[in-house]
Amino acid sequence: xxxxxxxxxxIWDAHVVRPESETTPAILYIDLHLVHEVTSPQAFSExxxxxLNVRRPxxxxxTFDHSTPTLPADAKGQRAYVTAEAASQVxxxxxxxxxxxxxxxxxxxxxxxxxxxxxxELGATQPGMTIVCGDSHTSTHGAxxxxxxxxxxxxxxxxxxxxxxxxxxxxxxxxxxxxKLQPGVTAKDLVLHIIGTIGVNGGTGYVxxxxxxxxxxxxxxxxxxVCNMSIEAGARxxxxxxxxxxxxxxxxxxxxxxxxxxxxxxxxxxxxxxDRDAHFDRDVNIxxxxxxxxxxxxxxxxxxxxxxxxxxAAANAQERRALDYMQVQAGKSMLGTPVDIVFLGSCTxxxxxxxxxxxxxxxxxxxxxxxxxxxxxxxxxxxRDAEKEGLHETFRNAGAEWRExxxxxxxxxxxxxxxxxxxxxxxxxxxxxxxxxPGVRTVLASPLVAVASAIAGQIADPRELMAEAAA
Amino acid sequence: MKPLTHIHSRTVVLPHENIDTDRxxxxxxxxxxxxxxxxxxxxxxxxxxxxxxxxxxxxxxxPEARGCEILVxxxxxxxxxxxxxxxxxxxxxxxxxxxxxxxxDIFRGNALKNGLLAVVLSESEHAYLLAHPGIELTxxxxxxxxxxxxxGRFTFELESFARHCLLSGVxxxxxxxxNASAIDxxxxxxxxx
Numbered sequence: 001x002x003x004x005x006x007x008x009x010x011i012w013d014a015h016v017v018r019p020e021s022e023t024t025p026a027i028l029y030i031d032l033h034l035v036h037e038v039t040s041p042q043a044f045s046e047x048x049x050x051x052l053n054v055r056r057p058x059x060x061x062x063t064f065d066h067s068t069p070t071l072p073a074d075a076k077g078q079r080a081y082v083t084a085e086a087a088s089q090v091x092x093x094x095x096x097x098x099x100x101x102x103x104x105x106x107x108x109x110x111x112x113x114x115x116x117x118x119x120x121e122l123g124a125t126q127p128g129m130t131i132v133c134g135d136s137h138t139s140t141h142g143a144x145x146x147x148x149x150x151x152x153x154x155x156x157x158x159x160x161x162x163x164x165x166x167x168x169x170x171x172x173x174x175x176x177x178x179x180k181l182q183p184g185v186t187a188k189d190l191v192l193h194i195i196g197t198i199g200v201n202g203g204t205g206y207v208x209x210x211x212x213x214x215x216x217x218x219x220x221x222x223x224x225x226v227c228n229m230s231i232e233a234g235a236r237x238x239x240x241x242x243x244x245x246x247x248x249x250x251x252x253x254x255x256x257x258x259x260x261x262x263x264x265x266x267x268x269x270x271x272x273x274x275d276r277d278a279h280f281d282r283d284v285n286i287x288x289x290x291x292x293x294x295x296x297x298x299x300x301x302x303x304x305x306x307x308x309x310x311x312x313a314a315a316n317a318q319e320r321r322a323l324d325y326m327q328v329q330a331g332k333s334m335l336g337t338p339v340d341i342v343f344l345g346s347c348t349x350x351x352x353x354x355x356x357x358x359x360x361x362x363x364x365x366x367x368x369x370x371x372x373x374x375x376x377x378x379x380x381x382x383x384r385d386a387e388k389e390g391l392h393e394t395f396r397n398a399g400a401e402w403r404e405x406x407x408x409x410x411x412x413x414x415x416x417x418x419x420x421x422x423x424x425x426x427x428x429x430x431x432x433x434x435x436x437x438p439g440v441r442t443v444l445a446s447p448l449v450a451v452a453s454a455i456a457g458q459i460a461d462p463r464e465l466m467a468e469a470a471a
Numbered sequence: 472m473k474p475l476t477h478i479h480s481r482t483v484v485l486p487h488e489n490i491d492t493d494r495x496x497x498x499x500x501x502x503x504x505x506x507x508x509x510x511x512x513x514x515x516x517x518x519x520x521x522x523x524x525x526x527x528x529x530x531x532x533x534p535e536a537r538g539c540e541i542l543v544x545x546x547x548x549x550x551x552x553x554x555x556x557x558x559x560x561x562x563x564x565x566x567x568x569x570x571x572x573x574x575x576d577i578f579r580g581n582a583l584k585n586g587l588l589a590v591v592l593s594e595s596e597h598a599y600l601l602a603h604p605g606i607e608l609t610x611x612x613x614x615x616x617x618x619x620x621x622x623g624r625f626t627f628e629l630e631s632f633a634r635h636c637l638l639s640g641v642x643x644x645x646x647x648x649x650n651a652s653a654i655d656x657x658x659x660x661x662x663x664x
Contacts, residue, residue: 017657018650024632027650029657039554041504046644055654067502085502092504136553136577152555152581153506154643162647164654168630170576200489201547201573234550236576300489300550318488318545411552413498420521432493432551434516 004275006172007239008207011147011272015130017164025166031129032146033159034115035062035102037093038413039134043157044096054100055163061124062097063105064090065114066413070376070403073107082415100160111254113379113405116140116347120224121381123253127242127269132159137347137429138237139230143223144250145242145272147207150231170236171281173206174274177214179289184463186357187222188349188427188446190214190286191229192294192304198284200302203235206282209274210240214288220249221353228348229429232301241273293461295334296431296444298322303431307335307449307461325433326441334443334459338370340422342454343436344400345376346410349427349447355386358447359394361465366398368457373400374416376408400454412436425453472586474640476612478567480540483530484604490544491551492578496560509556510563531564535605540567543600547571549578549589558582558589568610570617572597583633584643588612590627612637 005013012028020026040062047054054060067086073079081087097104105112111122116137119125125141131148132138134156141148151165158165175194195202208230210223218226223240230238247266250256257265274280292306299322305311313330314320323330328337344350344358355377367373375395377383383405386392392402408416410428412435418424420439427450431442445453448462455465500512518529525532542561548571549557558581561569568588582589588610592600600606609618612634617625629637636643647654 017653022631023635025630027647027653029654029661038501042506042555045504050644066498082499083502089502089504134553134555136551138553150553150577152553152558152577152584154555154581154584158644158647161644162651162654163658164647164650166632166643166647200550201575204547204573204576231551231577234547234575300491316488321487411493411498413501430491430493430551432491434497435493438497438516438521 003279004277006274006278006280007145007209007241007272008147008170008172009278011128011130012169014128020168025168027164028130028167030132030159030163030165031059032119032124032131033060034119034131034133034138035060035156036066036115036133036135037064037089038066039153040156041089041092041096042153043160044100046157047100047160052161054102054160057101057103059163060102060160061119061122062093062102063112063115063118064093065405066407066411068406069414070406070408070416072404086414110380110384113382114347114350114407116228117350117378117382120144120220120249121253121379123250123256126250126256126265127246128272132165136231137228139235140224140228140347142227142230142238143220143240144246145240145269147237147239149236171206173203173208173235174280174283175208175210175286176283177210177212177286177288179214179287180217181214181288181291184293184448184466185291186446186448187218187225189291189294190288191226192296192301192444193291194286195229195233195301196304197286198233200232200300201234203230203233206235207237207239208233208235209280210238211274215240216243219353220245221351224351225348229301232429242269293446293449293463295449295459297326297328297334299325299431299433301429301431301444305334335461337423337459339425339453339458340371341418341424342367342371342373342450343376343409343424343426343428344447344450345374345378345408346428347378347407348429350376350378350382352382352385354427354447355382355391356389358451359391361448361451361462361469362398362455363394365455367400367454370457371454373454374403374409375400376403377405379405409436425450425459472636472640472642475567475586475588475637478540478588478610480538481605481607482541482543482600483536483539484543484601485530486545486601488545489547489550492549492554492557493551495549495557496554501554501556506559507563509560510565513560513564530604538565540565541608541610542566542569543604544569544571545601546573547575548573549575551575553577553581555581555585558585558587562587570597570600583637586637588637590629592625592627596625
């Protein structure tokens with residue numbers, strides 16, 4: 001029986017250089033390769049050792065974000081790298097991109113920032129593309145209807161040298177989401193709920209396609225938040241079919257098609273959706289209207305509950321260990337847990353709309369004296385845009401630190417970390433043990449929950465503040 | 472990559488589920504620009520106490536773990552980031568095979584590309600290995616089976632090309648480059664459209 005094609009099928013089929021067989025994977029063509037300082041140096045070394053060039057430098061775009069300090073340069077232009085090795089890693093990317101002719105958004109660029117923030121911002125991320133990066137959160141770009149996934153450094157070398165990858169086709173998984181999100185419930189709460197529903201390994205081997213009226217109603221930035229965390233359910237990629245919002249977002253950006261090419265692109269992009277009779281290997285239905293503001297209580301993103309629920313009992317020894325690490329008790333609410341640090345940033349929640357929502361809630365309040373709050377915009381461009389609106393003043397007046405763009409505390413590579421035992425309410429994507437510093441306890445939440453918790457000095461429900469503001 | 476045909480070793484067991492790449496190698500060790508020397512940082516925050524001394528209770532620090540080349544790990548090993556530093560650190564430490572009931576996609580791909588065998592066993596076989604730490608196994612990559620001391624066998628599936636690459640030490644970049652004319656043709660066709 002023949003059936004229609006999924007969006008995954010359509011993008012995959014358009015990029016097969018050599019089809020897969022029983023004995024060999026497909027050779028898949030890559031339209032856009034994003035490169036950063038951490039996962040690329042060994043790949044450039046490999047090219048150098050083999051005497052190879054970058055095959056398509058114009059399809060390669062680089063920036064540094066992971067090892068970079070988020071404090072501004074001092075009067076002498078010196079930046080506070082966490083170690084000499086971190087500084088040298090960034091310098092290595094500058095050398096490599098210069099030598100191989102790859103575009104770099106470095107310290108002097110208005111677009112330096114988190115690699116998954118700047119791809120869309122520059123219009124480099126486009127529907128129907130295959131996009132890879134040596135970074136698992138490459139899934140973010142799926143919000144534009146691009147097949148985008150993380151790869152390792154060996155594969156970074158493959159793409160630099162050949163613009164291709166050896167791949168077996170993943171399976172498809174439809175995440176059907178219907179209903180209206182309640183006030184105070186964000187895209188972050190939605191994706192945490194989805195991960196809690198299918199599990200941290202529920203997406204292993206699959207590409208997730210988010211569908212339904214809830215997804216249609218999300219803004220592009222919200223869609224990026226959702227696709228970003230596909231990997232936290234084990235899926236290398238998440239996809240959302242492009243629509244008028246996608247086109248509107250991309251129109252006029254640096255790398256977007258212009259003039260007649262734009263009209264041609266819109267026509268092609270409009271066909272990028274799963275056919276009505278497409279068959280998915282798996283599917284799940286989510287009622288978005290029932291989702292409440294969510295928060296993690298354990299040491300992986302699937303250990304998630306809602307603010308008005310109690311921490312569930314540990315199901316096994318691992319979960320008991322996680323509750324011990326988090327100093328959390330089953331049967332109790334997460335509300336009221338003392339907070340030491342609030343981190344607003346990361347490729348999940350550092351875009352202008354996240355900063356606006358956070359600032360709106362924070363305005364007129366002050367961060368509790370026990371809390372250190374870091375606000376780290378996703379890119380230099382977002383930082384500038386936010387400053388134009390005066391958002392930085394709102395954050396600073398409330399006692400928060402306004403930083404330079406980068407990954408920062410999401411993974412703590414640049415020295416932005418907490419102290420052992422501290423509790424961080426973080427808008428990032430991973431609450432693994434030690435992710436934000438050895439012994440640090442991470443609670444993942446939306447920007448709204450993060451701000452409410454910063455003000456209260458303890459985990460708090462943003463809906464109370466929102467009601468107060470509306471009154 | 473050196474060919475990998477057999478592994479004969481005792482096992483070391485980490486039964487924890489969802490061992491993520493931050494546990495395997497924390498991000499602060501990723502500022503290196505080399506592939507080598509990461510073994511000393513493997514499982515760093517688990518393996519060493521706050522004062523930097525090895526934690527004697529951690530499985531890989533026990534005397535019986537010395538020289539073990541097979542790691543049996545809880546379900547969903549290697550979840551999290553795409554850092555290839557994770558398999559590099561395991562290999563540098565001396566691990567040549569990871570066995571679990573589920574292994575994260577990106578980690579598994581990275582491992583196999585570096586000659587680290589990463590294979591999935593059935594729940595019951597996995598449970599047996601978790602319950603028998605230190606058991607001596609022989610892994611036959613070509614045959615796709617693991618031989619137990621009593622002669623019993625656990626079979627495993629391995630993607631055919633990955634198996635071929637492990638057995639013959641195939642250079643995958645070289646393999647793609649042999650298809651250069653197909654890549655040229657693909658690009659020309661696309662640009663003409």
